Amino acid sequence: MDGSSRAAxxxxxxxxxxxxxxxxxxxxxxxxxxxxxxxxxxxxRAFGHRTHYLLAERGGVVTGxxxxxxxxxxxxxxxxxxxxxxxxGGPVAxxxxxxxxxxxxxxxxxxxxxxxxxELRGFSPGRAGWPQKSGLYANxxxxxxxxxxxxxxxxPRKQRAMVRKGIDGGLRSEIDHHPDRLHRIYAxxxxxxxxxxxxxxxxxxxxxxxxxxxxxVTITSDGAAVASVLNFYFRDEVLPFYGGGTTxxxxxAANDFLYWEVMRRACERGCRVFxxxxxxxGTGAYAFKCHWGFAPTPLVYQFRLGEGRxxxxxxxxxPKLRFFVSAWKKLPLPLANRLGPLIVKGIG
Numbered sequence: 001m002d003g004s005s006r007a008a009x010x011x012x013x014x015x016x017x018x019x020x021x022x023x024x025x026x027x028x029x030x031x032x033x034x035x036x037x038x039x040x041x042x043x044x045r046a047f048g049h050r051t052h053y054l055l056a057e058r059g060g061v062v063t064g065x066x067x068x069x070x071x072x073x074x075x076x077x078x079x080x081x082x083x084x085x086x087x088x089g090g091p092v093a094x095x096x097x098x099x100x101x102x103x104x105x106x107x108x109x110x111x112x113x114x115x116x117x118x119e120l121r122g123f124s125p126g127r128a129g130w131p132q133k134s135g136l137y138a139n140x141x142x143x144x145x146x147x148x149x150x151x152x153x154x155x156p157r158k159q160r161a162m163v164r165k166g167i168d169g170g171l172r173s174e175i176d177h178h179p180d181r182l183h184r185i186y187a188x189x190x191x192x193x194x195x196x197x198x199x200x201x202x203x204x205x206x207x208x209x210x211x212x213x214x215x216x217v218t219i220t221s222d223g224a225a226v227a228s229v230l231n232f233y234f235r236d237e238v239l240p241f242y243g244g245g246t247t248x249x250x251x252x253a254a255n256d257f258l259y260w261e262v263m264r265r266a267c268e269r270g271c272r273v274f275x276x277x278x279x280x281x282g283t284g285a286y287a288f289k290c291h292w293g294f295a296p297t298p299l300v301y302q303f304r305l306g307e308g309r310x311x312x313x314x315x316x317x318x319p320k321l322r323f324f325v326s327a328w329k330k331l332p333l334p335l336a337n338r339l340g341p342l343i344v345k346g347i348g
Contacts, residue, residue, distance in 0.1 A: 008063050008098040010105040013040070013053035021055065024062040026235070028094065033234035034086035035067060038209045043069050043084060045209075046202040047345045052080070054105050056098040064093030066102040070113065073346025079117040079312065080110050084348035087139060087278045087299070090122035103127060107304055116306035119348075123300060130302040131311050138296030140276035140289045144238075148267050152260070156293045159256055166257025169221070173261035176216040179203035182228040182242070185218075187337050189244025194325030196340035196347075203230060203242070217265065219249075219258045227254040231262055237273040238266035259292070 013021065018037040025031040040051045049069050056064035069084035083089025091106075093099035103120075110118045120127070123139070145151050155163060176182060183200040190197045207214055210232065217240075218228040229243025240262050245255045263274055276294050279286040290296065303311050313320075328336065 006058055008056040008058050008093075008095075008101040010054055010056050010101050013037070013051075013055060017053075017055065020062050021053070021065055024065060025092075028092050030092045031065075032088040033213070033232050033237070033239055034083050034089045035065060035092060036210075036213075036234075039067060039083060039086070039089075042202075042205055042209050046199070046205045047085075049084065049345075052109055054102055054109075056093060056101050058098070063095060064091060064098035064102050066091040066106060068106060068109070069348065070115065071346060071348040075343065076312070076346050077117070077309075078113075078115050079119055079348060080106065080113070080115050081119045081348045082106070082121060086121065087137075088121055088123075090120035090302075099126070110304060110306075116309040117312060118304040119301055119312070120303075121299070121301045123297065127302050130304055132300055132302045133311055133313075134298055134300045135281065137278045137280055137299040137301075138286065139278050139299055140294035140296055142274050142276070142294050144263060144267050144272050144274050146267070146272075148264055151263055151267055154293065155260070156291060159292050162253040162256035163260040165253040166219075166260070169252055171226075171252065171254060171257045172220050173258070173265070174218050174220060176218050176228070177207070179207065179216065179230070181218050181225040182216050182230055185225060185228045185246055186242055186244040187340075188246060188333060190340075191331065191333055191336040192329060194328040196328070196344040197337055198242075198344055199341035202341075206230065217258065217262050219254045219261065221248075221252055221254065226252060227258040229258055229262060231266075233266075233269075233271070235273075236271050237275050238262060238269075238271045239275040239277060241277055255288075 021037040025035050040053055043049050043051055049071055052068040052070060054066040055062055067083045067089050068080050071081055071084050072078045091099050091102040093102060106118055145154065152160065179200055183203055187197045213233045216228060216230050218225050227245035227249045229240045232239040232241055240259060249255050276289050278299055279289060
């Protein structure tokens with residue numbers, strides 16, 4: 001423990017806890033943007049899932065938190081995920097006793113709800129004996145230099161040439177305050193990858209709930225939007241999270257220019273870390289980030305499984321989903337946009 005002999009007590013999040021929760025997150029080195037309390041409202045508003053946020057306390061002081069989402073789907077079953085629709089979100093605590101108390105409370109909640117899968121997302125396999133899914137996702141992070149020119153120089157030569165091609169081609173970046181252009185571009189991009197799209201209302205809710213921690217950078221060519229990304233800001237970090245490009249974006253070097261503009265703007269804003277998010281090994285996105293000079297850090301997701309349950313494998317690289325992915329790529333975009341939100345809300 002942290003010098004106290006008193007065990008940490010765990011209780012559910014209550015009305016009025018948001019300030020204390022977020023104060024702990026800001027001061028906890030292991031906490032991430034996806035631990036912030038506003039995700040409760042985002043998930044409940046956007047997807048209708050019930051959340052179970054847990055606080056560990058000792059002597060009235062918050063010593064740990066664990067955000068959990070109960071994702072129920074007729075297609076994929078029932079799971080408790082920390083945190084759903086996020087890269088991270090597993091328990092973060094000031095001491096080992098608080099972390100264990102949160103995990104034990106999550107296991108009891110899983111049993112009480114009759115949920116077959118408890119999933120904790122993070123970097124390290126901290127729970128002995130729990131099945132884990134590793135070697136699938138990696139996270140990419142890199143420092144941002146204080147000077148804009150130094151950041152451009154730090155981009156590997158081939159990708160820097162693509163950024164300069166975008167600059168020379170007259171591409172421009174703009175800040176959007178609504179997700180219309182982002183969603184149109186993003187929807188086309190994920191359909192082409194065989195992945196269901198989120199509803200536009202989800203992006204609207206993100207912009208509302210994270211008004212001072214979120215923006216959209218859109219790239220235009222001759223006035224037409226060709227690439228766009230929604231970014232989160234946390235501490236001194238920028239996290240480009242939901243983005244894509246049109247079919248002409250690649251020949252215009254718009255995707256490289258997009259992420260350069262995010263980096264440039266973040267540098268001028270005072271950010272010092274560029275978090276490129278997670279990507280699946282063996283994908284184009286994974287290679288793209290490596291070509292930008294980012295080193296992958298493996299992510300480890302651990303599970304507590306009910307009797308007869310296996311570790312979920314809902315990613316598009318799963319051979320069992322190959323037919324679905326191939327068929328989805330061929331759907332007319334309006335139909336994919338209508339069906340996608342119904343499916344993706346159950347994946348988490």
